[in-house]
Each structure stands twice: as structure tokens, then as C-alpha cells.
Amino acid sequence: MSKSILANDLIRKFEQWAPKKLAYNWDNVGLQVGTLNKQISKIMITLDVLENVVDEAIDKSIDLIIAHHPLLFNSIKKIDIDSPSGRIINKLIKHDITVYAAHTNLDIVDGGVSDMLADQLDIKITNVLLPSDTDQLQKLIVYVPESHADFLIEAMGAAGAGYIGNYSHCSFKTTGTGAFKPMQGTNPYIGTEGQTQEVQEVKIETIIKKSQIPVLIPLVEKVHPYEEVAYDLIPLENKGSEIGAGRVGDLQESMTLNAFCEFIKERFDVPVLRVTGDLEAHVKKVAILGGSGKGFISEAKQLGADVYVTGDMTFHEAQDAMGLGLNVVDPGHHVEKVMKQVVKAFLDKQIVEMDADVEVITSTSNTEPFQFL
Template sequence: MKIPNGYEVIQLFESFSPKYLAEDGDPIGLQVGTLSKKISKVLIALDVTEDVVDEAIAGGADMILAHHPFIFRPLKKIDFSHPHGRVIEKLIKHDITLYAAHTNLDVAEGGVNDMLAEALGLQDFTVLAPTYREGLKKLAVYVPAEAEEKVREALAQAGAGHLGHYSHCSFSAEGIGRFKPDEHANPHIGVEGKLEAVQEVKVEVVVPEPLVNKVIRAMLNAHPYEEVAYDLYTLDNQGDKELGLGRVGMLPETMTLREFAEKVKMAFDVKTVRVTGDLTAQIKKVAVLGGTGDKFVRTAQFKGADVFVTGDIYYHTAVDFKQEGMNIIDPGHNVEKIMKKGVASKMDALCKTAGFEMEWSASIIDTDPFQVI
């Protein structure tokens, strides 16, 4: 077991919540401090308030990983007499790194929206509002015939050649490869200064864009040549993986809107919810989106949802969609607090697999700014 540095921790975190999933302009990533230090304790928080920083200090945390970016807009000044300034002052004085994962964690498989859908017991859920479709590359590598199977298997094990429900998909064509080693070469085949002609196989595989570097490393490690000839092309067609905001799925059994509203309260640990619609309406298909979902009500309606569960619904939006018969349950933005325990649990498991000696804890501070009286 080893204590990793910040870069190793974030690399592990981004193995399931990569930065490229975030919306353009979302200020994710390192916000205060450094990743060039050992990290043994991480506090997971929804919001970064002074109380949360005090909690991190008391618990000896080296890092706070937050869902909502603390620095969302450019700062004009850092005033230590202001709450925001005091947060930065305490983070720096106590050497606590602050890292934010916002819309990338919303979109990610196993991220915030999956956690919300699972908490509601939704079955067979899919993406509500797609934001990312995986790009594809084609890798063509030239291999001596005797090494073809070894290289082909290495490519498959690294994730290349997966099409739908099929793995190890590839195409090959035989040909002649020619080369002349110079005096500094150490050739697998051939001798210095002599032109060689070798029976080779061109192996082609499709590679998901996020796996390109991993696949190329695997190919180079398996290939017998000192210098490997290969081509990498960008494809116009896209992969099967579609990710995005929100989820839509089915309840195990139909219930009324009133009954489902009570289920939402229990699932998300909230005392009250705002409901628009007929409380006797039958609910089976559910759309859910963490955070602010006001602009996605029409999307949920288009997807055939009987109810849309999301936060921060505007008054006029509720008026308009109530007239159209669209049911809405607003449990508030703070239900995204589900990510605290969810991320802590997931990262604890990943760290154990990676051999990292770390402690992950969920903040117990309630950062919901609203009280119901």
C-alpha cells in the first residue's frame, strides 16, 4: 500500500468522471492548492463553505473534493474579512487542496444522476439529455505474421475492437513490408545496410477515443519491432456510448403522484417537496435530473415521463406545464448531496484496488441554504 500524490488521486477519480464530460466553461479541476503533494485523507462535499473547511481541518483532510465549484466566476479580490476570502485563507494556511468535479460528475456513468436514479429504484434507465457521444478512431498496424495473434490479443485486452455486443473485432490483410536498418538499429528482423522484404499483416481495429493512448501503449508493448509502423484515423461514425444529464426509467410498480412524492422525500432525505400536477395521477415512467432542471422539463415530457423530478423549477415554468398535464416534483437542488457518500464509497473501492492507502469521508455539514418553517 502507498500514499499517492494528488495527481494519482485525480487520475483515479477521472477514470470514471473524466474532465472531457464537463460542459464548456464549467470551472472544474484544481481550484486552490496543489496536487504535487501526498494525499491520505479526502473530504467529499457538495458545497464548500467555511463550516465545511473547518470540518476538513478538524479531520486532518489533505484535500476537499467538491461537486459545486467554489470559484465559479473570476474573483476580483480575496478579502480575508469576507466569508469567501476566509475559506481561501484557511485552505492555504492548513495546506488543504480544493478540487471541483461538477458537470463531469453529473454526466459520468456512476455519477450524480445515476445515484439519484438508483435511489428512486428506477429500472432500465437511460440518459435524459445527451451531451456526449463517444468518438471513434481506427488503428492500423503492420505486424510480422508470426506476431499477429499476440498483437491482436493485446489490442483487444486494451479495449480496441469492441462493437456493440462483440469483442475482438478486427480486419487483416497480408502484404510485404520493406525496410533497411542503419548502423544504429537493433532490428528484430534483418541486418544493417540490407533492404529487407518481410511477409506482414495489416491489422485494423476500431478504438474508442478515450482509450487511444492505452491501446497504442499495449500495441507497442506487444509488437516485436524496434520501430512500429502504424496509422491512426479519425472516423465520422460514433461509438455506442451516449452520456448526458439526467436519467429516465421505470418504477417497479405504478403508484400515484402523491405516493411517489413521499418516496422522493424518503429517497433523498428531504422534509418537503414542491409538487405540480394531479396527486392522483398514475406514475410509472420517471425522469430525474440533479441540480437545476428547469430547462429540461420539455425534454422529460418528450421522453414520455409521467413525472419529472428536479430542482429549482421557476414559477412560470410550473404554471405552463401544469396546464399541459406534466407532473413535476421539486425536492430542491441540495438533493445532489447524495454524491458525498456515493463518491466516498466508490473512491474507497478504487483506491483499495489500486493499492492506495487513503481515507475517504463524506462531509456531515448540511449546506442547504433553505429552511422550511
């Protein structure tokens, strides 16, 4: 039978994927309004928390809104319910709707907004545009009965462990004898309380990223047959992958800038866009950054991009890009709406695994402020 869950329980799962610590220090992520300590049955995913989105949430009996753009970005000194922001907060509190934001942490994380945007354009990623840290590599060592070794290796590999270059499920196995004595009050999978037990076990060694620890260790504990799991985590000197916002990579094939613009309009479902550069020039290497990326033209150029795709480009920055010989395509800030379906898919999977009775929907309200005439 499906069960209800606390918002906190689901958000903990979400933050294993997109931890708040990844967000830039100027950002405001996490709980915005309300409480996460409540039962939820309906969630809505949105890019922005505007008044029309809140009205939609009220109409659809939403308990929790998960947004990409924070509702509360700067400090507030008063809540005037006659002001636009005050009306929004007042409605949320009156209707017991909690708002949670995942912003730059969702931009940065593997599979987050930066990767979503690159995937939409079939870009084969080669670099992070704006590295903010290195995801340290760790060796994960787990001891398991021989009967469960292959199953555990497959489960860890499916969750992202054991990736070395273009190879997955990389591991090393050694066999030996494990010994333990179940003490009073235990419920051992193998052995008898109070008696020393020896078991033929396999020592599995694999490589993981430090960011994967919050996901992989609970997984190991879940699928491992033992009541108490023996494992080691050893930091490695091997260079880990860079993490940060934006991506750089190659299109499947070179195309003219004009054709690339039409491709973007189709993939991002935008009616118009702005572009600088020679429309007949061929482009292959693309830098892409969701949101407002006007300040990172030089980084895109230094990484060899032929074209830089980002939002909110301004007059002088566009001229700077032209001076550097970098083509720029501005499809708008609103293309970050791609996050709605991906976050929904992630939450749906977690809810199934938790056997919870919770519905996740995406907002249908339009939060694009511009009209195109």
C-alpha cells in the first residue's frame, strides 16, 4: 500500500542529487516559504514563482512548489501584502504551500540544467565552462558474501560507480574469509547470535566521485544482505572531473550559424532569438550557459568555442564578443524551462522507490515576460 511522506524526506533525496553546497555563495537555495516538515501529496515543478504560478498551485491543490529561480533572492525587510511580492507570499502562506528553490546547484550538478541544455542540442560535452571545484575521486571497498558479489557490482555500476573514461562498471574482486560474532539483539543474515562465524566473502574495489557518496552508500546498505555493512572510502590522488556551470562541446556535425540558429529555435521551442556573427560561417564547438551569461564571453572563447549560447546578452558585451571573433546566440533566459521535465522524472523515480502516494506535475503557467511581435 502506498504511503504519504514528509516533504523533508523527498527533499533529502533531491539534495543527494543536487546538494545545496554546490550553489554559489551569492545564491539563495533551499526552503523559501513555508515548512518542509509536513505531509505532501502533490508537487509542482516550475521555472519561476510568479503570481500566476501560485494561482495555478492553489487551483491544483499543490502542497510543495519546487522552482529553479528563487522566489526570495535578496534580503527583505518587510512583507507588504499590497506589493507584488507580498501578495505572492501572502497567498502561499494562506494556502499552506511550501516553496523550495534549486538554482545554481541545479545548474552545476551532473545531469542538471547545464547538461540538460547541452543534451537538447545533441552536444558531446568536452569541458565545463566555469569550473568551480573538482569532484575528488574515491576508492570504495565493500565486503560481501560471494553469492551477492555480482549483484552488488551491477547495482553500484548502474548508479554510476566504476566509471573510468569510456568504461563503466569497472571493479576488482579478491576473495577471502570474513569473520564476525553476532552479539545480543542482532539479526544476522548469516550465523548465530553469540557464535563466531566465518564466511567466504568477496572484497569489491571500485572508483566513485565524492559527490556520489550520498547516493551510493545508502544504495550499498540497501542491497547488501548484511545487517551491518563493512566498507572503506579512500580518497585518491587521481585528478577528478571538474564541476561547475555551463558546458562546452561539439555538435554532431558542423553547420552554418544560420542553420544552428534554426536548430536552436526548434529544440528550445523559441519563436525568435538574437545572434551576432557571420550567418554563413560554420560552427562546430559550442559553449552553452543557462540564464544570464554575458559576463563569460572570454571563458567561452578561451575554450575554443565557435559560438556561445546564453541568455540576457547586452549591447556592449555582444560587441566585445564580435571583437573576439566569437559568435553569440541569445535564445532568452526562459530556455531553462527544460529543468521542469527532468526534475519531474527524478522525483517520480524517487517516489516510486519510496512507495509513496505523491503526484508530481509541471506548471503550465507562462512566466516568459517578453512577447514577440
